[in-house]
Every structure is written in structure tokens, then in C-alpha cells.
Amino acid sequence: MSLDRIKPHLPWITLLVLVAIVGGADSNFLKPHNLISMVADIMPLFIMALGMTFAIYIGGIDLSAQSVANMTTVIATVALPTLGISAAVVCVVAGLAFGMVSGFITTRLLVPSFVSTLAVGGVAYSLAQYLSGQRALYMDATLRDGSFGWMVGKSFGIPHEIFVGGVLLLAMLFLQTRTTFGRALKAVGAGELAAVASGLNVTRIKVMAFALSGMLAAIAGLLFSVKLSGGSPTLANGFLLPAIVAVLVGGTPLTGGVGGVVNTLIGTLIVAVIRSSMLYFEIDATMQQMVFGIILIAAIAMTIDRSKLRIVK
Amino acid sequence: MYKLNKVDKKFPGVHALKAVDFTIGRGEIVGLVGENGAGKSTLMKVIYGAYQPDGGTITIDGTAVRFANPRQAMAHGIGMVFQEQSLITNLTVMENIFLGFEKQFVKFGVIDWKAMAEAARRQLAKVKLDIDPATVTSNLSFAQRQLVELAKVLTLEERIDGDLVILLDEPTSVLAREEVELLFRLVRELTSRASFIFVSHRMDEVLELSDRIYVMKDGAVVDVVTHDEANIDKIQHKMVGRDVDKEYYREQLQKPYDAERVLVGFDKVSVPGKYSDVSFDLHPGEVLCLVGTEGSGRECILRTIFGLEKPSAGTVRMKGGVQTTFKARRAVENGVGYVPRERKVEGIVGGMNVYENMTLSQMKNYASGGILRIREEKELARKWVDRLAIKTPSVFKDCGGLSGGNQQKVVLAKWRSGGSDIILLDHPTRGLDIGAKEDVYDMIREMCDAGAGIILVADTLEEAIGLSHTILVLKDGEVQKSFRGEPGNKPSLFDLVHYMT
Numbered sequence: 001m002s003l004d005r006i007k008p009h010l011p012w013i014t015l016l017v018l019v020a021i022v023g024g025a026d027s028n029f030l031k032p033h034n035l036i037s038m039v040a041d042i043m044p045l046f047i048m049a050l051g052m053t054f055a056i057y058i059g060g061i062d063l064s065a066q067s068v069a070n071m072t073t074v075i076a077t078v079a080l081p082t083l084g085i086s087a088a089v090v091c092v093v094a095g096l097a098f099g100m101v102s103g104f105i106t107t108r109l110l111v112p113s114f115v116s117t118l119a120v121g122g123v124a125y126s127l128a129q130y131l132s133g134q135r136a137l138y139m140d141a142t143l144r145d146g147s148f149g150w151m152v153g154k155s156f157g158i159p160h161e162i163f164v165g166g167v168l169l170l171a172m173l174f175l176q177t178r179t180t181f182g183r184a185l186k187a188v189g190a191g192e193l194a195a196v197a198s199g200l201n202v203t204r205i206k207v208m209a210f211a212l213s214g215m216l217a218a219i220a221g222l223l224f225s226v227k228l229s230g231g232s233p234t235l236a237n238g239f240l241l242p243a244i245v246a247v248l249v250g251g252t253p254l255t256g257g258v259g260g261v262v263n264t265l266i267g268t269l270i271v272a273v274i275r276s277s278m279l280y281f282e283i284d285a286t287m288q289q290m291v292f293g294i295i296l297i298a299a300i301a302m303t304i305d306r307s308k309l310r311i312v313k
Numbered sequence: 314m315y316k317l318n319k320v321d322k323k324f325p326g327v328h329a330l331k332a333v334d335f336t337i338g339r340g341e342i343v344g345l346v347g348e349n350g351a352g353k354s355t356l357m358k359v360i361y362g363a364y365q366p367d368g369g370t371i372t373i374d375g376t377a378v379r380f381a382n383p384r385q386a387m388a389h390g391i392g393m394v395f396q397e398q399s400l401i402t403n404l405t406v407m408e409n410i411f412l413g414f415e416k417q418f419v420k421f422g423v424i425d426w427k428a429m430a431e432a433a434r435r436q437l438a439k440v441k442l443d444i445d446p447a448t449v450t451s452n453l454s455f456a457q458r459q460l461v462e463l464a465k466v467l468t469l470e471e472r473i474d475g476d477l478v479i480l481l482d483e484p485t486s487v488l489a490r491e492e493v494e495l496l497f498r499l500v501r502e503l504t505s506r507a508s509f510i511f512v513s514h515r516m517d518e519v520l521e522l523s524d525r526i527y528v529m530k531d532g533a534v535v536d537v538v539t540h541d542e543a544n545i546d547k548i549q550h551k552m553v554g555r556d557v558d559k560e561y562y563r564e565q566l567q568k569p570y571d572a573e574r575v576l577v578g579f580d581k582v583s584v585p586g587k588y589s590d591v592s593f594d595l596h597p598g599e600v601l602c603l604v605g606t607e608g609s610g611r612e613c614i615l616r617t618i619f620g621l622e623k624p625s626a627g628t629v630r631m632k633g634g635v636q637t638t639f640k641a642r643r644a645v646e647n648g649v650g651y652v653p654r655e656r657k658v659e660g661i662v663g664g665m666n667v668y669e670n671m672t673l674s675q676m677k678n679y680a681s682g683g684i685l686r687i688r689e690e691k692e693l694a695r696k697w698v699d700r701l702a703i704k705t706p707s708v709f710k711d712c713g714g715l716s717g718g719n720q721q722k723v724v725l726a727k728w729r730s731g732g733s734d735i736i737l738l739d740h741p742t743r744g745l746d747i748g749a750k751e752d753v754y755d756m757i758r759e760m761c762d763a764g765a766g767i768i769l770v771a772d773t774l775e776e777a778i779g780l781s782h783t784i785l786v787l788k789d790g791e792v793q794k795s796f797r798g799e800p801g802n803k804p805s806l807f808d809l810v811h812y813m814t
Contacts, residue, residue, distance in 0.1 A: 178684055178685055178687070179680070179683050179684055179685060180676040180677065180680045180683050180684075180685060181683060183669060183672075183673070183676060183685060184676070186662075186664075186665060186669070187662050187665060187669075187673055190662045190663060190664035190665055191658065191659075191661070191662035191663060191664070191665075193655070193658050193659045194658065194659050194660060194661060194662045194673075195662065195673070196621075196641055196659075197619075197641070197651050197653050197659040197660070198641075198645070198673040198674040198727070199641045199642045199644065199645030199646075199674050200641075200642070200673070200674075201642055257664050258664060
């Protein structure tokens, strides 16, 4: 009983403990400018994780997020010279479209989302390779600053990425808590059969959840591309695992229905702290994905709602 | 001699078996009958080791035994032939027969298929089934599969010392009449090898086959009759018998319905494999009860009205309009509210609070441009919490943590507050205590007074009779008989059971 009571608070307790550990080991970590730049650096990942939250919230997963982000880094770079700021629209629409396709495959063809999104991710990846000619592309500095400079500048000492992430977080929080769509998402995640028996259009809700995930993955790719001033079909590689970790460690279990976007913020910060702690503890960068792999397993094992997996007679 | 002594089994909220005594002698065929929920399945599960009793003892030839699982029960000679056939259809007959016991045919790490086929042929001979043991099971007819299953259980004979007890759970439900006769002849011959416990809804078959019959009701054995003194009428009375308390079902509150208007009209509607040629009209203020055994098609009729099943023939009218698309969303728009049997899975969303559950089916009444007016939702929830006396600390309480009766009230409030006037109730009182049941009965009368029509699949026959204006008795997907149930002139339990079985 008491464990159940603590469980919802575990994510932020974990975050505080981690910050205390790393800060205790090296007080430089706690300096404001260090913390701020750490948060700014994690924003593309956070935005992807934000989208992933919706896919996981309904009990699915979006394995295409990284490939969609890769694809949009290429789209953004290729489209920038001709379209300017409208390149962003192309990116967002492409993300939405790929997400919807995943949603349709999952709901209409009844292909589990871990397969459908993996497959759709393959398509996105190929498209990125085709568009880029399998090369790393670079943005012209003046063109980039003219159209997307606002994304990566600084105001009051705070990098603009943080504002972008913050605005998206607030928008998604509003969507999740205040709209009929958010309520429907919760019902589908927590009790899909009851949602059907209440007359909800569960198919449409699921498709929209995947579309949102695709859209946010695309925005993550766009931001990352602007930040690095270029695009390539492998630019965002290494995002997928930490994004999933961020959602799960934040407290949205794979079975869905609980947690949400604020949890993902905390989860992303945990990921950020773990990532920087590797620097402070001089852990080799090649170990990063292994560490996230281990954390992922631990997070799933701890958060999954086994009562939903039991065979119900 | 297999013997249960004062066996007791409790589940949360249900006393499933009450001090049940049960004996079966060598070579005996014992019948077990009772209404749905009388405790037959629980008793069987205790016998073959799937459940462990909370009280009482089980003895075999005087020695006390205790089974932790069905495999241990098998080691004592107790086998089960399942109603839902337990054979794996893509394996061969012989693989199925020896599933889990292949070791005896293993030589140098590989299976000697010839030896297994030979052994399987011997088992099949016991049940007089002349098929190649290498046949893939999916190629067999249902009757043949039943016999294979029986042969599989009979392998116990070679594996254990002592007597066999074999449970047959509704073995005839998928068989044609001739196949039933063959099976019965076989079972009688096999009494030289084993004793049988025979469970069936078909009373005449139980009477025909059994040496003795146990009659169960409300978790207790109410009668044991021998083959010679058995009489269908008497057994049926025992099965259901209990004086119906008129007040309990709010019969005095039952008012005539409005026969002029039709809320739902079924005209020769069929869903293949589920029910066929079903016709009825549901009027405002009417409680129409669908009565029948499990699998008689009652649930599927509810699902059709709610748009979850699409009929292949016939017309469904709702408030005059012929329905062409069958979608839950459409049904909800037509004013249909569905209170499913699986309250915790389909009724409420556990993890969502009281007001979120209440508005789930009608969110657009509480939203502008997709943005929820949460304050109004809470007001609505508070109003209905008061009105139905829902016991919850607040409207923020997770519905998964409410008691069954209060969950049911939340589900009913969801539909009533949204103005639904065609209410489908699937076992609305299942698992509720008496007080909560009476609350549900009160609500049913109130809804009728407010002009709603109710289609009910009741938990017990008394409930069906006590509550309804009209009763349709279904058997194997067909309407057998329609009864009218004005207060003071209700059909008797026996009238219904007669057409059900």
C-alpha cells in the first residue's frame, strides 16, 4: 500500500537524488549556467519524448520518432533556401502525415504499434537518405539566422530552445488536461474497452495520438537541425532510446493511462542529469546507450501495471 | 470413492460454495445441475484442482488429499474434459493425447513417433474412434475432438493406480443428437474404467445419463436424487425455488408502459452463429428481459443494439429510423446507454475519477470547441452523487477504488445524466450485495417512470420475472416464447426454465 502511495512521486524524488549525487561529486554541476545549458541541450530530445508520451499514454509506442526526426533535419535543410520559414510547415506536416500513417496501420490493419511505427520509421529513414543523397547537408548561416534564428538565440541569459520546449509543454499540457481529446486519450489508455462501451471513437483518438507523436518528433528534428545548422539521415541517431527512457522514467508506464507530459519533463531531466553525470564521472561516451538500455529495462520493470497484463477470465 | 466433505469456498463478496458434500463411487455417473452462478463451475474447479477450498476436506478412498493444481489432481486420477476444447488444433491427434507426457516415447533424445502412434491408437480404441493418430486435430469434427479429449483423459488409466474420475463439462453443447447418443453409450461402457461427473444445461440429458443427480443453488447442494426418482419438474423447482418477494423487486412500482411508441424495434434480425429471426418492440417505460442460458444469444442482442455487432438480416429500428450503420457512437447518439456485465473493464474506467467517468459518453455537452468545462462536469457529478447516494469521498475519487454498487451507480449516472432513454443492462446486479441490488432495482423503476425503455439480461430468473414487463425466452439463438409480466400475473420460474432447457 505504502509503495503504491510513493510510486507517483518516485520520478521527482529520483531527479532530486540524482542532482544531489552529481552536485555533491562536483559542485560545478550546480552552477546555474551549467544547469541552463544542460536543459537547453536536452530540448530536442524533450520535444521528441513529449510526442512519445502520447503514443505510450494510449498503451502503444512510437519507434519511428527518431527516423522522423532524422528525416525532418534533411527536409528542413533542403527546403530552407527555397521556402524560408515555411520549411517548418513542411516539416510539421510531414511529421503529422507519418504519424497518421502509423496510426492507421495500427488501428485499421491491427498491426501492433511497435511494428507499424518501426516500419514507418524505415520509410522515413529511406526518404531522408534519398533527399540528402546520403550526405550530411549544411544550412547557409544567413538563411538559417534569417528564418530560424529565433529558435536558438538567447534572451535574459536563457537559450530560446528552452522557450520552444516550454511553449510546447504548456500546449500539450493544456491538450492533455483541458480538452475532450485529452480526456479521451486518458480513457483509451486506462480502459479502452470502457471507452468503446461509452461510444468514443477510439480509432480516431489513437490515430491522433500517433499523429501528435509524429508531429512533435518532426519539431524535435527541426530544432536539432537548426541548432546544428544542418541535416543528415543519421543526425538524430541515439535519440530513440533516451526518449523512451524519459517517458517511462517520468512515470508513464508502457501500459498507458497514467502519467503524462509533466512526467515526461521530469523524466527528460533525469535523462539529462544521467547524461551529464557520465561526463563528471568520466564514463566513456560509448557506454551511454548501454546505460540507457539498462535504465529502460529497470524503468519498465518498475512502472508496468501488471494487473493489466494478467489474463482476465 | 471420491468424497468432498463440507467443502467451502469464498471469493471477495461471494460465498461460492457453502459446506458442499459430494461423493462419487466407482463406476458411477453423477449429474450436476444448477442455474448460472449456482456454484457448479466452482465445485468442478475444486474437484479437478484448479481452486483450493477454504474449508472442508477432500478424501479419496478415505485418505485426505489436497491438490495445489490440476496436474496434482490428475496424478490422483481426476481428469477434466473441457467445454471449451483444450486441444491444440495445429498439433496431431497423438501429440495432443500425450501433450506434456512425451517422455515415455523418447529414445536417445528424440521421440519415437511410431511408438507414440501405437500408444495413441490404443487410447483412441477406448473411445471407439477409428482415425489416424497422425491426423492434424483441426481436420476433425467437433464430436471427434471431444472423443480425442476423452481419450486424452483416459491415458490416466495407464499412468496412475486407483480409480479415475472424469469431469464432463457441457460435453453435448456442440454435438448433434446422434452424436450425443454415441457419447452416452460410450460413457456408459467406460464406467468399467472410470466414474463420471456430468455437467449440462440440458436437463433431459442429465436425467437420461446420470445414476444420481446433485442439484445446486446459491453455492449449496439443495438436493440429491437418484435416477429412478428423478423428475424434471421437481429438479427445476429445486434449482430455482425460493419464494419471490414482491417488494424486493419493486413490483408495486411497476407501471404500464406506453404501447403507442416504439424505442427499439427488431424485425426478424439475425447475427450468424449468435441468434436468428429475433423480433420484438421496446416501448418507453418498459422493462424487456432476455432470458436464456449462456450462449443463447442474449448478450449478442444487446451488442447489436449498441452497434457492436452488425446483423446479417432483418431490420433494426431506433425511434422510428431504420439503422444501417452499426457503430457504438451512433447508438449513443440515438440515446442508447450500455451497462456492461464486466463493470470494472467495460463499465467504468479505473484510474479516472467520478466526474471524468460520468461525462465520458457525453463530453461534447461539457465542452466548447473541444475545451472541457470542468466546473460544470463537477457540478453534474455532485448532483448525481447526491441523487443516487453514491458513496464516494469526493468527485475526485478514482472510480476504480469505489465499491461495486457505487461503480454501477456511476455507470448508470453516466447514461441517465446524458439523457439516454434506451438502457441496456447486462447483469447489472452481478456481484453486488443486497442493499446495492435494491438500489439498482429502484433506479430501474425510476428510469421507466422517466420514459426510458430497458432491455435487461438479469442475473437470476427471479430478478428477470420480478422486474420485467415482457420476457423473451431464448434458446440456441431463437426466441422460444414471450411472456407478459404484469404485477400479480407474472410467469413462474418453472414456466421459463421449461423453455430454456
